[in-house]
Amino acid sequence: MFDKRRLARLVAVLGFCLAACLATSGRAAAQTPASAYCSPPYLINWPTAAPVWSLCWAPPNASDGINGSGLEIYQAFYRGHRVFWEASLPVLNVKYDPGGCGGSTNSYRDWQNQLSAFEANNVISPGYAEPTVPPKTVLDHPGVDAGTFSGVAVERRTDRLILTTQMAAGWYRYIQKWTFVKNGVILPQFGFTGIQNWCLTKPHEHHAYWRFDFDIDAFPNNVVDVAKLPHNINPAGVWSPIVTETKTARSTPISTRYWRARNKGSGRGYTIRDGAADGIANAWAVADRWDLLYHPNELDDGGATAGPTGNAIHIDKYLNGENVNGQDIVVWYRAGYRHTSPLVPQVVGPVLYPFGPW
DSSP states (O other), X not given: OOOHHHHHHHHHHHHHHHHHHHHHTTSSOOOOGGGGTOOTTSEEEESSSSOSEEEEEEXXXXXXXXXXXXXXXXXXXXXXXXXXXXXXEEEEEEEEOTTSSSGGGTEEEOOSOOBOOBBXXXXXXXXXXOOSSOOBOGGGSTBOOOOSBOXXXXXXXXXXXXXXXXXXXXXXXXXXXXXXXXXXXXXXXXXXXXXXXXXXXXXXXXXXXXXXEEOSSSSSSEEEEEEEOSSOSOOTTOOEEOOBOEEEOOOSSGGGEEEEEEETTTOOEEEEEOOTTOOOOOTTTOXXXXXXXXXXXXXXXXXXXXXXXXXXOOOGGGOSOOBOTXXXXXXXXXXXEEEOSTTOOEEEOOXXXXXXXX
């Protein structure tokens, strides 16, 4: 299959290699890795003096996918080694209890490409701020919109880099954050809340689905390992590679199972720890994790379909037994929360820990 995205990768990589060679010979300024793919303000090198993180970002209103993909991170490098080709949130839905809200299906398929204003100072340019104090979203005052900034706020703290945005889908307000810590830890976070509406008084569940296109070091030769353990996240000899595409639900308690993505050659990788509030998928949520082979036409699930489960996620159709051991891998991760009290905010998401010789 001809893949324009892979061709773009090759062109960008060749361009970066040329720039790096020129820099080595003294004929060009040295570049950080992500600079081959984007320019400021969408390029971030942090800390400025000696970057450990180099990455590109795209705001929700410029994101990929049939319903948008929220605040996208792409070409993310830690200490000069690629972690993600792209990391996004292409599927977001809501399921109400019977008789609640949402018409005949009691459900909604929401969108992740509509910006919603929040509070952030030090606006550098339209849609981009570098706040000197933490931004405030509807999570800080549930039920009420406030602020005039729409876009992405980037906090360059001493120990971490935080990107924040707020989105709207009807009466819902969705807050997305990406935190990149100096020690390599990554926190993808998603918050569920809303403004006053009678539907919010009805019990319902939110489900957010991240898509992590891991290209650790490079897109070939990656694999996902799984381990079932009591407490230790990385003991020797207990990890087993996932050989073919699969989906799983979390165990109870969720802290007894771990996943990691790694490059089989370099030994660098990331352990994926389930968030304590992320819950366990029910039948409508389908699953909590999918480990898939990369395909350029699988950036989302194709959107909602007809029928009682039409607003549920539809990526099981991509499970066709392909080999994912030493390949170009994609991990989908679900987190959800059940609202039984109106306007109670909740933040979910995994924690990603680096391991190996970064």
